[in-house]
Amino acid sequence: MLVHPERNPMSRLTTPNEGKPFAGWDWSKPIPAPLAFHRTPVIEAWTDYNDHMTESAFLLVFGDSSDCFFRYIGIDEAYREAGQSIYTMETRIHNRREAHIGDPLALTLQLIDRDAKRLHIFHTMTSEADGAVLATAEQILVHVDMQAGRSSPFPPDLAERIAAIAAVHAVLPLPPTVGVPLGLRKK
Template identity: 35%
Template structure:
C-alpha cells in the first residue's frame, strides 16, 4: 500500500480495446465501457490497498451499488484509452467516484461513469467500515480532488426533458 500522504495517480495506464468487444455497429459495445471502468477501479483503488489480495488477506472487498454511464463519443478497436477517476465523496462504508474514459493520445472524452461503491465484509456479506489504514489512503486520494468543481455530468438523472 502507498503512504497515505503521498500523491497517488488517479489515472490508469493505457488500455486497449479487445476485438471481441466491438459490436455490429463497428464500435465499442456499451457493456464493455463498464469493463473498462471496472478495470480502472481495480487499478486505481489498488493504490489504496483494495486490490486482488484484499479479500485473501482481510476477507474484505468493495462492490458497486450504483453506476451511471454517459456515452459521449464512440471509440473503436484501434483507439487506446485511459480512465481518470475523481473521488466525489467518502464515508466510513461508501465511496462515490466519477470517472472519465478518454482517448489516450488525442485526449477527447468518450464516456463518463459515476459510481457508488460499498465496502463489504465478505464473511457477513454486509457493508462494513473501511479499515483505518485504507480509510487514511482513501482520504488522501480524495483530498487531491477537494476544491475542484463538481463534474458537469455527475448527479444526473435519466429523463426526457420536455419544452413548454
C-alpha cells in the same frame, strides 16, 4: 480464498491487474488529481455489429480502472481473501463518442465523496489520439464484510488513505453530470 468449489477460477472474467498485489502506500509521494492509472487499446472482442465498442465493454473498461484504484489504496487478492472487498451499488455511464478497434483509451478517476463505508467516484474515458471525452461513469461503491454478507466500515489504514485522496481531489471541479437525474427532457 473465497471461491466456489464447483467454479473454475480460470473461466471467470479477470482484470488486467489480476494478481498484482498492493504496492504499499508511500506518504511521501504526491497523490494525482485526478488519478490516472489505466490505459488500454480497444480490442476486437469489445466491438459489436456496428463496428464500435459495445456498451458492456465501456463498463468493463471502467471496472478495470476501478480495480487499479482499489489496488492503489490497498484492496487486492490478499485483502479479499481476508474477507473484505468493495462492491458496486450503482453505476451510470454517459456515452459521448464511439471507440473503434485499436483506439487508445486513457482513464482518470476522481473521488467525489466518501463516508465510513461508501465511495462516490467518477471516471472519465478519453481518446489518447485527440483527447476527446468518449464516456464518463459515476459510481457508488460500498465496503463489504464478505463473511457477514453486509456493508462494513473501511479499516482505519484504508480510511486514512481514502481521506488523503479526498483531500487532494476536493479542489477538482465537480463534473457537470454528477448527480443529474436521468430522464427525457421535456420541450
